[in-house]
Amino acid sequence: MSATTTSRPLGRDGSATGRATATKRRSKRGGKPGSTSGGAASRGSRSSRVASNVVGLGLVVLFVFPVYWMISTSFRPRRDINGPEPVWHPFGGTLDNYRRIFEDGRFLDSMRISLTVTVATVAIAIVFAFLAAVALSRFRFRGRTSFVVALLVVQMVPAEGLFISQYKMLDGAGFTNTVGGLTLLYVAAVLPFTIWVLRGFVNGLPAELEEAAMIDGCSRLGAFFRITFPLLAPGLVATGVFAFIQSWNEFTLALVTMTSDEKKTLPVWLTTFSDVNRGTDWGAIMAGSTLIAIPVIIFFMIVQGRMVAGLTSGAVKG
Amino acid sequence: MALVVTPEAPVVPLPEAPGGAPRRRRPRGLRGLTPYVLMVPALAALALALGYPLVRQVALSFQDFGLEQQFGAPAEQVGLDNYRALLADSYLWTLVFRTVAFCLVNAGLTLVIGLAIALLLRSMSRSVRLMVQSALLLAWAMPVISAVTVWEWLFDSQYGVVNWLLTRLGGDYQGHSWLIDPLSFFLVATLVVVWMSVPFVAFTLHAALLGVADDVVEAAEVDGAGAWQRLRHVLLPGIRPVLLVVALLQIVWDLRVFTQIYKLQGAGGVTRETNLLGTYIYRSGISEGEFGTAATAAIFMLALTVVLTAPYVVRMLREERES
Numbered sequence: 001m002s003a004t005t006t007s008r009p010l011g012r013d014g015s016a017t018g019r020a021t022a023t024k025r026r027s028k029r030g031g032k033p034g035s036t037s038g039g040a041a042s043r044g045s046r047s048s049r050v051a052s053n054v055v056g057l058g059l060v061v062l063f064v065f066p067v068y069w070m071i072s073t074s075f076r077p078r079r080d081i082n083g084p085e086p087v088w089h090p091f092g093g094t095l096d097n098y099r100r101i102f103e104d105g106r107f108l109d110s111m112r113i114s115l116t117v118t119v120a121t122v123a124i125a126i127v128f129a130f131l132a133a134v135a136l137s138r139f140r141f142r143g144r145t146s147f148v149v150a151l152l153v154v155q156m157v158p159a160e161g162l163f164i165s166q167y168k169m170l171d172g173a174g175f176t177n178t179v180g181g182l183t184l185l186y187v188a189a190v191l192p193f194t195i196w197v198l199r200g201f202v203n204g205l206p207a208e209l210e211e212a213a214m215i216d217g218c219s220r221l222g223a224f225f226r227i228t229f230p231l232l233a234p235g236l237v238a239t240g241v242f243a244f245i246q247s248w249n250e251f252t253l254a255l256v257t258m259t260s261d262e263k264k265t266l267p268v269w270l271t272t273f274s275d276v277n278r279g280t281d282w283g284a285i286m287a288g289s290t291l292i293a294i295p296v297i298i299f300f301m302i303v304q305g306r307m308v309a310g311l312t313s314g315a316v317k318g
Numbered sequence: 319m320a321l322v323v324t325p326e327a328p329v330v331p332l333p334e335a336p337g338g339a340p341r342r343r344r345p346r347g348l349r350g351l352t353p354y355v356l357m358v359p360a361l362a363a364l365a366l367a368l369g370y371p372l373v374r375q376v377a378l379s380f381q382d383f384g385l386e387q388q389f390g391a392p393a394e395q396v397g398l399d400n401y402r403a404l405l406a407d408s409y410l411w412t413l414v415f416r417t418v419a420f421c422l423v424n425a426g427l428t429l430v431i432g433l434a435i436a437l438l439l440r441s442m443s444r445s446v447r448l449m450v451q452s453a454l455l456l457a458w459a460m461p462v463i464s465a466v467t468v469w470e471w472l473f474d475s476q477y478g479v480v481n482w483l484l485t486r487l488g489g490d491y492q493g494h495s496w497l498i499d500p501l502s503f504f505l506v507a508t509l510v511v512v513w514m515s516v517p518f519v520a521f522t523l524h525a526a527l528l529g530v531a532d533d534v535v536e537a538a539e540v541d542g543a544g545a546w547q548r549l550r551h552v553l554l555p556g557i558r559p560v561l562l563v564v565a566l567l568q569i570v571w572d573l574r575v576f577t578q579i580y581k582l583q584g585a586g587g588v589t590r591e592t593n594l595l596g597t598y599i600y601r602s603g604i605s606e607g608e609f610g611t612a613a614t615a616a617i618f619m620l621a622l623t624v625v626l627t628a629p630y631v632v633r634m635l636r637e638e639r640e641s
Binding site: 048049052053055056057059060062063064066067069070073081082083085086124127128129131132134136137138139141144145147151152153154156157159160161162163164165166167168169184185186188189191192195201202248249251255256263266267270274275278279282285286289290292293296297300301304 | 359361439456462465476577598609623627639
């Protein structure tokens with residue numbers, strides 16, 4: 001039954017995120033010191049709490065440091081980076097590394113391609129997934145269950161097991177090195193998960209609301225778009241952000257299908273760029289890496305609660 | 319509007335599932351078609367980008383499709399030759415073994431560390447817990463490519479922080495290259511993969527642990543169960559469904575590790591010694607043009623995924639039927 005905890009954010013209460021709920025509940029429990037007196041001996045004991053806190057701080061360093069080091073290096077002049085002692089603080093930095101990135105020329109090209117592919121993927125995937133989610137959630141039809149199962153199976157298919165023939169297909173149709181070809185592959189890659197999550201959102205909205213509107217004289221379509229659609233907005237945002245992160249980060253398919261130098265996406269550009277400059281210009285490499293990471297980190301913070309919930313709830317409870 | 323209308327709703331006997339409702343204005347044939355029409359765009363995209371290549375890949379695996387064919391020569395049907403050649407190739411078995419071992423080690427480490435962090439989060443004070451959660455979130459948000467690149471920089475032989483630190487601690491790591499030796503190459507790869515995957519596991523299991531009722535844990539404690547016994551007999555059974563799903567997702571994800579290996583190979587790994595199935599498929603197919611061989615190896619990869627995930631899919635199937 002523990003599954004219900006993780007699936008909760010997909011329910012009616014669109015505002016509560018898994019982590020927020022979790023933290024709230026924890027703190028409530030912690031706020032009543034007398035109530036857990038029985039358990040105080042071990043869980044609440046001071047020495048074990050201190051020990052966990054120390055380990056916790058160690059974990060903070062372990063997980064934050066690489067990210068910090070990326071950003072910090074990106075602002076350091078070369079003599080600091082290639083000096084005998086690392087310079088730990090970010091102060092007195094320089095923007096030279098970023099300047100070199102933009103002067104590289106290829107960076108802006110790649111950024112344009114990455115943005116186009118990502119935006120196109122998000123737009124198309126949202127529409128397609130939305131339609132399919134409505135069909136799966138609001139209708140009973142022959143083949144429905146098999147399609148739901150097929151979605152699950154498709155999610156398991158590794159891109160690495162298919163890219164050879166995907167490449168050959170695009171190549172045969174003259175679609176390698178085109179935004180359209182890569183977008184098609186990305187749409188298919190994110191669709192199973194987006195349909196899955198959106199279906200959860202639509203399931204969470206009671207069909208009775210629509211029925212009621214229909215009794216009041218709305219058409220079925222009108223009821224859906226006036227009542228259900230606005231309530232779905234958070235779900236659409238969450239799945240959109242998910243699709244954005246996926247296609248912005250994707251590496252394998254971009255590497256395989258975008259072979260020409262002028263047609264690389266940002267992650268592939270970074271690989272080529274660091275292959276050339278590794279050992280001589282870590283500052284610029286880290287600047288490029290930071291520029292790729294920032295949009296993702298921002299978007300990630302927007303949907304963080306739902307990421308935990310979405311990934312498992314769909315899987316644990318249909 | 320909804321607020322005004324809702325109270326009236328229960329008065330009218332409404333069917334649970336609108337699709338099966340008898341009261342319809344439009345002709346039934348059209349009604350029945352609607353869900354299929356709604357599914358068409360998604361189905362078409364999936365069929366074109368995944369279905370067709372899959373069928374084609376199976377066909378390709380029965381052909382001798384090399385560079386000449388790429389330039390127009392007709393492909394020869396060779397039956398099971400590709401499979402026979404691959405099965406006889408001891409390198410493929412090395413790869414399969416390496417891929418599965420890498421996957422299981424990484425998934426195992428990720429689960430154990432993730433579970434440990436999830437349990438630790440319970441006993442930390444509130445402020446530290448918040449800090450740890452934010453740190454995990456930050457690591458989780460890092461794009462794969464940025465994460466690998468940073469770790470590459472941390473392990474850089476000349477100016478990397480790791481070598482500096484180890485030298486400081488008394489080791490002789492000045493200019494030590496971590497990527498040349500396959501074993502330490504995979505050590506670095508494992509670090510990157512585990513570092514990136516632990517946050518998801520920790521968050522999910524932490525949320526699941528919160529769902530285990532406190533009184534049950536306390537009752538076990540009153541009955542004299544030690545920390546280990548409480549974990550084994552109360553907490554772990556309580557989060558079993560979530561644990562199972564997380565484990566299987568982790569296996570699927572770690573089986574397909576590509577970016578990290580590819581990027582680290584570019585940074586100095588010996589390709590042949592450090593290939594996993596994914597990078598091998600890429601190198602034999604895209605780099606060397608041996609599409610027949612690559613397609614056959616890819617079929618292997620798919621088969622491996624199916625074998626390792628079959629229990630998960632069967633479980634999902636059962637739950638979908640029940641709901």
